[in-house]
Amino acid sequence: MQSFTGTSSYVATHELSIAVNAAIELQKPLLIKGEPGTGKTLLAFEVAQALKKPLHTWHVKSTTTAQQGLYEYDAVSRLRDSQLAVGSTDRVNNLANYIRKGKIWEAFTSDEQAVLLIDEIDKADIEFPNDLLQELDRMEFYCYELQQTIAAYHRPIVIITSNNEKELPDAFLRRCFFHFIRFPDRATMQRIVTTHYPKLAHNLLLRAMSVFYGIRDIKALRKKPSTSELLDWIRLLLAAGVTEEDLIDLEALNEMPPYLGALLKNEQDTNLMLALKHKGTRPY
Numbered sequence: 001m002q003s004f005t006g007t008s009s010y011v012a013t014h015e016l017s018i019a020v021n022a023a024i025e026l027q028k029p030l031l032i033k034g035e036p037g038t039g040k041t042l043l044a045f046e047v048a049q050a051l052k053k054p055l056h057t058w059h060v061k062s063t064t065t066a067q068q069g070l071y072e073y074d075a076v077s078r079l080r081d082s083q084l085a086v087g088s089t090d091r092v093n094n095l096a097n098y099i100r101k102g103k104i105w106e107a108f109t110s111d112e113q114a115v116l117l118i119d120e121i122d123k124a125d126i127e128f129p130n131d132l133l134q135e136l137d138r139m140e141f142y143c144y145e146l147q148q149t150i151a152a153y154h155r156p157i158v159i160i161t162s163n164n165e166k167e168l169p170d171a172f173l174r175r176c177f178f179h180f181i182r183f184p185d186r187a188t189m190q191r192i193v194t195t196h197y198p199k200l201a202h203n204l205l206l207r208a209m210s211v212f213y214g215i216r217d218i219k220a221l222r223k224k225p226s227t228s229e230l231l232d233w234i235r236l237l238l239a240a241g242v243t244e245e246d247l248i249d250l251e252a253l254n255e256m257p258p259y260l261g262a263l264l265k266n267e268q269d270t271n272l273m274l275a276l277k278h279k280g281t282r283p284y
Helices: 014-026 040-051 066-070 075-084 089-093 103-108 133-138 170-174 186-196 202-216 227-239 244-252 267-279
Strands: 030-034 055-059 071-073 099-101 115-119 140-143 148-151 157-162 177-181
Touching: 014 030, 014 040, 014 157, 014 177, 030 040, 040 055, 040 115, 040 157, 055 103, 066 071, 066 103, 075 089, 103 115, 103 148, 133 140, 186 202, 186 227, 202 227, 202 244
Parallel strands: 030 157, 030 177, 055 115, 115 157
Antiparallel strands: 071 099, 140 148
């Protein structure tokens, strides 16, 4: 059996690799939770790449229904075609022409085992996960229009992400293997940054991380910067030619770090940083 250990562009902790491989072995959906920006969605792409499997992504919205993941029957188009005599009678009578396959259908009927990402499941209605219990458990569903059972050719690797916006039903949780992606510690973060910027000067990396973690440690902060925001900030520092010495000089002058808008995303946090600057109590 193939196992996942991460990729050249994705640093997976030992615990995360164990979770992915355990879910594959148990043939259960892997439910991933964690702070925004910790790589939950990206994980599915990396698993598909590492295991060389096709990927089907279903990004859930507040208006998404479970049925849309299976299929949708376009009765309006069929009625219009029949009234306007568009195409042949055979086309109108063949309901398959008006079935839109959902991502679950596509993953079930893939010629090889696929990876199915159900992204941000907690955005949908509270009953959404329960509506998928049988389909994800039995790996089949019934299409009433075609009077046909759609069963998985190969059981897909299912990865489900949640931002914890609402609690998921217990019945759904029992059918999943769960893993919480903790925010990276400094050692792991250093590996992540180095993966993206292998030529980054070590001293600049350490100074940038000191600023980053110092900001995250501010208890009154409304939105802590994430991994993706650190990577954006470092990209800007490199593009502008900012050095470790520049950051040290700004700190000595009690000035704010450059491009702070890459790390702070609202005016309350920006004003908080300015207040700390004026008090001379910045955390980095």
